[in-house]
Amino acid sequence: xxxxxxxxxxxxxxxxxxxxxxxxxxxxxxxxxxxxxxxxxxxxxxxxxxxxxxxxxxxxxxxxxxxxxxxxxxxxxxxxxxxxxxxxxxxxxxxxxxxxxxxxxxxxxxxxxxxxxxxxxxxxxxxxxxxxxxxxxxxxxxxxxxxxxxxxxxxxxxxxxxxxxxxxxxxxxxxxxxxxxxxxxxxxxxxxxxxxxxxxxxxxxxxxxxxxxxxxxxxxxxxxxxxxxxxxxxxxxxxxxxxxxxxxxxxxxxxxxxxxxxxxxx
Amino acid sequence: xxxxxxxxxxxxxxxxxxxxxxxxxxxxxxxxxxxxxxxxxxxxxxxxxxxxxxxxxxxxxxxxxxxxxxxxxxxxxxxxxxxxxxxxxxxxxxxxxxxxxxxxxxxxxxxxxxxxxxxxxxxxxxxxxxxxxxxxxxxxxxxxxxxxxxxxxxxxxxxxxxxxxxxxxxxxxxxxxxxxxxxxxxxxxxxxxxxxxxxxxxxxxxxxxxxxxxxxxxxxxxxxxxxxxxxxxxxxxxxxxxxxxxxxxxxxxxxxxxxxxxxxxx
Numbered sequence: 001x002x003x004x005x006x007x008x009x010x011x012x013x014x015x016x017x018x019x020x021x022x023x024x025x026x027x028x029x030x031x032x033x034x035x036x037x038x039x040x041x042x043x044x045x046x047x048x049x050x051x052x053x054x055x056x057x058x059x060x061x062x063x064x065x066x067x068x069x070x071x072x073x074x075x076x077x078x079x080x081x082x083x084x085x086x087x088x089x090x091x092x093x094x095x096x097x098x099x100x101x102x103x104x105x106x107x108x109x110x111x112x113x114x115x116x117x118x119x120x121x122x123x124x125x126x127x128x129x130x131x132x133x134x135x136x137x138x139x140x141x142x143x144x145x146x147x148x149x150x151x152x153x154x155x156x157x158x159x160x161x162x163x164x165x166x167x168x169x170x171x172x173x174x175x176x177x178x179x180x181x182x183x184x185x186x187x188x189x190x191x192x193x194x195x196x197x198x199x200x201x202x203x204x205x206x207x208x209x210x211x212x213x214x215x216x217x218x219x220x221x222x223x224x225x226x227x228x229x230x231x232x233x234x235x236x237x238x239x240x241x242x243x244x245x246x247x248x249x250x251x252x253x254x255x256x257x258x259x260x261x262x263x264x265x266x
Numbered sequence: 267x268x269x270x271x272x273x274x275x276x277x278x279x280x281x282x283x284x285x286x287x288x289x290x291x292x293x294x295x296x297x298x299x300x301x302x303x304x305x306x307x308x309x310x311x312x313x314x315x316x317x318x319x320x321x322x323x324x325x326x327x328x329x330x331x332x333x334x335x336x337x338x339x340x341x342x343x344x345x346x347x348x349x350x351x352x353x354x355x356x357x358x359x360x361x362x363x364x365x366x367x368x369x370x371x372x373x374x375x376x377x378x379x380x381x382x383x384x385x386x387x388x389x390x391x392x393x394x395x396x397x398x399x400x401x402x403x404x405x406x407x408x409x410x411x412x413x414x415x416x417x418x419x420x421x422x423x424x425x426x427x428x429x430x431x432x433x434x435x436x437x438x439x440x441x442x443x444x445x446x447x448x449x450x451x452x453x454x455x456x457x458x459x460x461x462x463x464x465x466x467x468x469x470x471x472x473x474x475x476x477x478x479x480x481x482x483x484x485x486x487x488x489x490x491x492x493x494x495x496x497x498x499x500x501x502x503x504x505x506x507x508x509x510x511x512x513x514x515x516x517x518x519x520x521x522x523x524x525x526x527x528x529x530x531x532x
Binding site for chain 2: 030033034036037038041042045046051066067068080083084101103106107108109127128133135136137138154168200201202203204205206207208209210211212214216217226227228229230231233234239248251253256257258259260261262263264265
């Protein structure tokens with residue numbers, strides 16, 4: 001069973017009769033890079049979904065045969081995955097999976113401990129916590145008069161001890177005051193908000209972006225400088241519509257995926 | 267009306283009586299970095315939502331007063347936004363908004379041209395297109411026998427001429443064949459799939475990640491090396507449930523945000 005990577009045919013075509021020209025050399029390099037990206041995308045999913053149960057990827061030559069591509073392309077694809085921190089080369093063993101990437105639900109409004117329940121224990125290091133006047137953009141979104149005090153909380157969140165995210169949180173003070181004595185180290189803010197208000201949360205407006213971590217954020221998250229960060233801004237409302245929780249969350253890109261379902265009709 | 271940034275109080279506290287020690291110096295620097303991040307997050311939203319209609323941010327001293335923080339902190343926050351490619355310093359003018367960041371809907375399954383309709387014209391450069399045997403992970407997700415031919419398409423997608431995303435697409439060949447003669451340069455694959463099959467799309471399973479662009483992908487997207495990329499993997503099904511479109515999409519992190527609503531109860 002031969003399963004060639006689609007662009008192999010293109011490579012063969014591009015190489016015909018022009019193998020010695022610079023243009024053909026560039027074209028081959030470009031096509032190898034394209035094929036490597038394509039293969040890396042397929043392997044990424046495999047390794048994130050546990051397709052290599054013993055934690056070791058097949059040998060380069062086996063992958064080359066399986067995907068109908070060259071060993072150079074396989075090597076380049078593995079280089080891409082290594083740069084993303086998903087695999088490592090281990091002498092005498094081969095390429096091993098080192099990713100610790102966890103799925104955050106995108107279908108339902110959930111706190112971190114809730115959504116990662118089956119993956120381990122979430123703990124929160126509270127870096128800053130206290131009341132302070134709300135800057136205008138915060139006051140506006142929480143429907144407060146500018147300058148009204150809000151509770152500001154800054155937390156470094158860990159799963160099984162590994163830094164996952166840095167969260168900046170603003171909460172109206174009437175609700176926030178009751179959080180001051182709560183067990184924030186071990187409890188999602190969502191859970192506390194529902195406990196304190198006696199009401200269910202309703203919905204949240206979210207915005208997701210990919211940004212490069214600035215030096216300081218990278219240091220706090222124990223990530224390499226410039227590492228990709230999945231940035232989530234989330235304004236959460238109680239079921240009655242009142243906005244009660246504005247958060248700016250930086251997830252380590254190499255530790256979190258967001259998964260959900262989209263429908264064509266609403 | 268004074269609106270102090272929350273952590274200002276903390277800074278004052280940490281500085282008391284230990285101003286000359288190295289530890290206090292480090293603590294102050296850490297707190298300034300924390301405040302700069304906090305301010306940058308607030309300004310980021312402002313500038314992405316058009317809060318500075320003339321495209322110019324207030325002067326550093328005005329921002330310092332408005333947010334009750336120091337000019338050094340403001341400068342550091344603006345540095346963070348500049349590093350993200352959202353603002354630039356223009357001599358004689360000040361700090362100007364340079365971001366071209368567009369909102370991609372996360373609530374409904376939509377093609378790129380569809381979701382960005384009001385922001386301009388999407389065009390697609392087809393880099394590769396042709397039938398090829400499906401690698402096992404592709405065949406599996408499209409419910410085909412391994413090695414069955416699929417249509418592979420690679421497109422660089424632009425909005426008003428600016429590169430937005432690089433899309434790798436796999437489509438079963440019975441449907442894909444009809445796409446070979448279609449106007450892929452100007453039409454979303456989603457629209458073509460519905461036209462060709464005469465059926466509506468149903469739902470898609472999506473996974474979002476933040477990754478750093480590899481050298482080659484960055485070059486194709488005309489982004490700086492190592493730039494943050496919002497990576498979307500999407501398996502789209504027809505309304506009858508048949509999977510018909512597997513895509514691996516790299517969005518430039520500085521050009522796209524994903525926005526949607528989440529609900530607490532399902």
